[in-house]
Amino acid sequence: MRYLPHTDTEIMEMLAVSGHNQVEDLFAHIPEECRYQGEMELPEPLSEWALTDHFQNLAANIRSSSAKAVLLGAGSYSHHIPAIVPGLINRSEFLTAYTPYQAEMSQGTLQGIFEYQTLTARLLGMEVANASMYDGASALAEAILMALRLTRKKHTVAISAAIHPHYREVVRTYLQAGPFTIVELAVGEDGRTDFSALANIDDLAAVALQSPNFFGVIEDLERAAQTIHSADALFISCFSEPFAYGLFRSPGASGADIVCGEGQSFGMSRSFGGPGLGMFACRTKYQRSLPGRVVGETVDVEGKRGYVLTLATREQHIRREKATSNICSNQGLCALTAAAYMASLGGTGMRRIARLNYDKAAYLRKGLVEAGAKLLFRTPTFNEFVLCFDDDFEPVRNRLLEKGIVAGMELGNFYKEYKGAYLFCVTETTSKAVLDTVIKELRI
Amino acid sequence: MMPGPGRSGLILEEPLLWEKGKEGRTAFSMPEQDVPECSGEVDRELLGNGPDFPDLSEMDIVRHYTRLSTWNFGIDTGMYPLGSCTMKYNPKINEKMAATPGIAASHPLLADELSQGALQVMFELQTFLATLTGMDAVSLQPAAGAQGEMAGMLVFASYFRKKGEKRNKILIPDTAHGTNPASAALCGFKPVQVKSGADGILDPKIVAELMDEETVGIMLTNPNTLGLFEESIREITAIVHGKGGLVYGDGANMNAVMGLVDFKRCGIDIMHLNLHKTFSTPHGGGGPGAGPVCVVEELEPFLPVPRIVKGRDSYHLEVDCPDSIGRLHAFFGNFGVLVRAYSYILSMGAENLKKASQLAVLNANYVRESLRDVLHLAYDKPCMHECVFSDKKQQEHKISTLDMAKRLIDHGYHPPTIYFPLVVPGAIMIEPTETENKDDLDQFITVFKDVAREAREDGERLRQSPMHSKVRRLDETLAARSPCLTG
Numbered sequence: 047m048r049y050l051p052h053t054d055t056e057i058m059e060m061l062a063v064s065g066h067n068q069v070e071d072l073f074a075h076i077p078e079e080c081r082y083q084g085e086m087e088l089p090e091p092l093s094e095w096a097l098t099d100h101f102q103n104l105a106a107n108i109r110s111s112s113a114k115a116v117l118l119g120a121g122s123y124s125h126h127i128p129a130i131v132p133g134l135i136n137r138s139e140f141l142t143a144y145t146p147y148q149a150e151m152s153q154g155t156l157q158g159i160f161e162y163q164t165l166t167a168r169l170l171g172m173e174v175a176n177a178s179m180y181d182g183a184s185a186l187a188e189a190i191l192m193a194l195r196l197t198r199k200k201h202t203v204a205i206s207a208a209i210h211p212h213y214r215e216v217v218r219t220y221l222q223a224g225p226f227t228i229v230e231l232a233v234g235e236d237g238r239t240d241f242s243a244l245a246n247i248d249d250l251a252a253v254a255l256q257s258p259n260f261f262g263v264i265e266d267l268e269r270a271a272q273t274i275h276s277a278d279a280l281f282i283s284c285f286s287e288p289f290a291y292g293l294f295r296s297p298g299a300s301g302a303d304i305v306c307g308e309g310q311s312f313g314m315s316r317s318f319g320g321p322g323l324g325m326f327a328c329r330t331k332y333q334r335s336l337p338g339r340v341v342g343e344t345v346d347v348e349g350k351r352g353y354v355l356t357l358a359t360r361e362q363h364i365r366r367e368k369a370t371s372n373i374c375s376n377q378g379l380c381a382l383t384a385a386a387y388m389a390s391l392g393g394t395g396m397r398r399i400a401r402l403n404y405d406k407a408a409y410l411r412k413g414l415v416e417a418g419a420k421l422l423f424r425t426p427t428f429n430e431f432v433l434c435f436d437d438d439f440e441p442v443r444n445r446l447l448e449k450g451i452v453a454g455m456e457l458g459n460f461y462k463e464y465k466g467a468y469l470f471c472v473t474e475t476t477s478k479a480v481l482d483t484v485i486k487e488l489r490i
Numbered sequence: 491m492m493p494g495p496g497r498s499g500l501i502l503e504e505p506l507l508w509e510k511g512k513e514g515r516t517a518f519s520m521p522e523q524d525v526p527e528c529s530g531e532v533d534r535e536l537l538g539n540g541p542d543f544p545d546l547s548e549m550d551i552v553r554h555y556t557r558l559s560t561w562n563f564g565i566d567t568g569m570y571p572l573g574s575c576t577m578k579y580n581p582k583i584n585e586k587m588a589a590t591p592g593i594a595a596s597h598p599l600l601a602d603e604l605s606q607g608a609l610q611v612m613f614e615l616q617t618f619l620a621t622l623t624g625m626d627a628v629s630l631q632p633a634a635g636a637q638g639e640m641a642g643m644l645v646f647a648s649y650f651r652k653k654g655e656k657r658n659k660i661l662i663p664d665t666a667h668g669t670n671p672a673s674a675a676l677c678g679f680k681p682v683q684v685k686s687g688a689d690g691i692l693d694p695k696i697v698a699e700l701m702d703e704e705t706v707g708i709m710l711t712n713p714n715t716l717g718l719f720e721e722s723i724r725e726i727t728a729i730v731h732g733k734g735g736l737v738y739g740d741g742a743n744m745n746a747v748m749g750l751v752d753f754k755r756c757g758i759d760i761m762h763l764n765l766h767k768t769f770s771t772p773h774g775g776g777g778p779g780a781g782p783v784c785v786v787e788e789l790e791p792f793l794p795v796p797r798i799v800k801g802r803d804s805y806h807l808e809v810d811c812p813d814s815i816g817r818l819h820a821f822f823g824n825f826g827v828l829v830r831a832y833s834y835i836l837s838m839g840a841e842n843l844k845k846a847s848q849l850a851v852l853n854a855n856y857v858r859e860s861l862r863d864v865l866h867l868a869y870d871k872p873c874m875h876e877c878v879f880s881d882k883k884q885q886e887h888k889i890s891t892l893d894m895a896k897r898l899i900d901h902g903y904h905p906p907t908i909y910f911p912l913v914v915p916g917a918i919m920i921e922p923t924e925t926e927n928k929d930d931l932d933q934f935i936t937v938f939k940d941v942a943r944e945a946r947e948d949g950e951r952l953r954q955s956p957m958h959s960k961v962r963r964l965d966e967t968l969a970a971r972s973p974c975l976t977g
Contacts (some may be wrong), residue, residue: 088621
């Protein structure tokens with residue numbers, strides 16, 4: 047096997063040094079009753095060629111990937127990935143390194159993550175960001191745990207029902223062992239979070255919103271900040287589509303205390319939902335309560351600028367059971383990818399792509415409404431929106447599927463009250479021709 | 491002439507991204523504006539200015555990241571004997587497989603019938619991992635080892651809640667990874683430390699004294715972080731089970747025992763694996779990893795949702811699992827990482843995986859035996875896939891583990907794990923992995939011996955090292971005291 051370099055002669059020479067007669071003797075101290083019985087039953091090894099064939103067959107059996115267009119986001123988006131991004135970030139020196147424990151030989155990763163933290167903070171309108179979390183969902187859960195740590199004696203958090211349903215599930219998983227209460231805030235008729243229930247909560251630690259929310263609707267974050275802060279709670283703003291902040295005001299500029307979400311849009315393929323990127327930012331005054339790793343700037347013995355992992359006393363390897371989080375491995379390479387992606391866009395490019403997303407989504411929305419669909423919510427949206435139909439949309443959707451277009455997702459599995467409504471997404475990757483095909487199909 | 495591959499070379503300076511660039515440059519291939527512009531219609535109250543990112547050209551970006559990469563060190567650069575991290579070769583073919591267009595482009599929320607190939611990969615990988623560990627059922631959802639631990643601890647909590655038992659303590663050996671107590675605490679358990687015995691492994695008598703009916707069980711790593719097999723594991727698990735408890739196994743060190751140890755037979759009830767260690771997926775300078783959990787049949791109902799189920803001739807997702815701990819990830823975990831591990835197992839097959847473990851253990855024992863004259867051996871007994879030394883011999887020359895580690899950098903090696911496990915003061919934990927050949931090990935051994943010689947004869951050189959790297963020793967105190975986390 048090409049990954050196993052030992053020749054038989056070398057094995058014998060090495061055994062002679064270690065004082066064993068045969069390889070099996072290295073395991074002599076393992077009790078009989080712990081040993082594996084017989085040989086493992088796994089498929090016979092495949093050559094590179096056979097493996098490639100096998101993967102071609104698997105890929106052919108993922109029909110959605112051969113589609114011309116998937117007009118669905120819901121936390122996983124199709125955006126153009128410049129060739130340079132994977133080309134650079136998959137360089138071996140980045141790809142095959144471990145966590146940068148030895149700073150002197152990890153300055154590439156460390157400066158790259160410092161740049162990621164900086165661009166993330168600028169994007170979200172915040173002061174500091176960490177080196178990443180697993181995904182948008184666990185980032186939100188960790189943000190809520192952080193808020194509960196900061197507010198100490200309070201045990202209730204309110205989360206908007208317009209947050210991605212899976213994110214809310216993950217929050218419940220993370221909080222299930224603690225003495226916490228989760229209150230869900232209803233979705234109003236405008237598709238935005240209804241805050242009226244807040245008044246009845248006594249020990250409110252934090253309120254979490256998503257904007258754009260699961261329906262693509264832009265929440266009024268400034269008003270939300272006022273409402274939440276006057277309830278003496280921390281404001282957590284999350285997202286699944288960070289491109290929105292190329293056009294809409296950032297959560298930080300709107301008054302959020304902690305901002306977190308999913309960064310898959312920034313250079314990661316959808317890859318059946320992972321790996322993505324948990325982005326996490328907060329105000330400087332809360333930086334010592336951050337979960338996860340952070341990179342900081344410092345100097346070396348000669349006074350030269352350099353970067354290290356820092357604020358380690360918050361972390362599991364030092365604080366153990368008193369750590370701010372148990373996270374160790376994060377999504378480092380995805381963070382580096384996002385930084386290279388944001389840098390490739392630049393501020394100018396980011397604004398242009400964000401507007402193009404808005405324009406294209408608006409074109410489809412308008413076209414479908416003119417063809418008879420109805421907007422579920424009239425509030426501004428970014429690149430996702432929800433439509434209802436007088437007649438069953440499923441036959442239209444099936445005809446489009448035959449043409450290689452996945453037209454939206456029915457919401458009944460997530461929200462009973464919106465059964466029959468469909469969530470759509472249009473990004474810069476969808477051509478007008480595809481959008482026209484969808485509109486035309488609805489007219490038939 | 492230095493004995494290792496390290497030499498000084500030309501280092502190219504590169505500023506921070508925002509210290510270069512000019513407004514109006516771009517590295518992005520802008521798509522056509524083929525629909526009317528209408529963003530002017532947006533409510534002004536909601537609009538922002540967009541982020542303050544530098545505008546850079548494609549060449550700017552390419553040079554920037556290429557230069558940064560040259561300041562890094564990966565397995566592809568050289569030997570990376572970072573104990574407990576299993577830095578083995580990351581096969582290139584696995585990268586290619588994960589990038590297969592149909593796989594990379596798959597959306598996670600479409601109907602099962604549109605995603606059969608992706609579900610097949612996950613179902614088969616679950617089966618492989620069950621076979622490898624001897625366990626009965628697997629969830630691939632945890633995004634890293636620590637999230638696997640958390641899944642395990644939540645399973646513990648759900649199991650006892652269902653039985654109507656109130657237990658709030660958990661036994662964790664002093665050799666545990668830091669994530670273990672942190673994960674247990676996150677799930678509401680109070681860690682109780684179990685001291686390892688004089689021979690570096692757990693003494694069943696001590697476990698018996700601590701285990702009671704207020705304790706959920708024990709969380710242990712086997713082989714442990716000293717690179718030693720817990721030889722009394724069967725007795726220990728029997729003690730814990732006898733008090734109604736459960737046993738969690740941290741499988742970070744699985745690379746020592748593939749096809750050699752059956753964890754179910756050892757009495758483990760639930761364990762996680764680190765696919766970015768044993769199963770060769772690249773660590774990416776911090777992640778993404780994957781930390782699947784494997785359980786015995788009795789605990790299967792508690793695994794995270796969705797479960798991947800094989801029907802007569804198709805795969806589907808099952809979410810209706812009332813005892814499940816719930817969802818851990820927005821979708822299915824780090825699928826791209828799972829694909830690489832799947833590709834690795836298919837490339838290796840059963841015989842080569844077992845051989846990989848045998849050679850990993852052979853390499854560690856070879857290094858252990860070859861360096862024992864110059865470095866103090868923390869526990870003088872045969873090791874598994876890693877060996878732990880300390881700086882006891884060098885302390886008399888006022889040279890620490892850190893000094894030796896930094897000197898190895900100048901010689902062209904990534905240092906071993908240092909100052910862990912905590913039970914060995916000044917620990918030097920070396921895990922060569924099976925993909926290092928004898929010639930390269932011999933060179934590493936020669937270098938380490940030379941470093942030990944320098945420790946005796948030229949200590950100042952060690953204290954000043956590294957000297958050939960992009961930066962020299964960095965002021966970590968300054969970084970922590972006045973944090974500068976963004977530029």
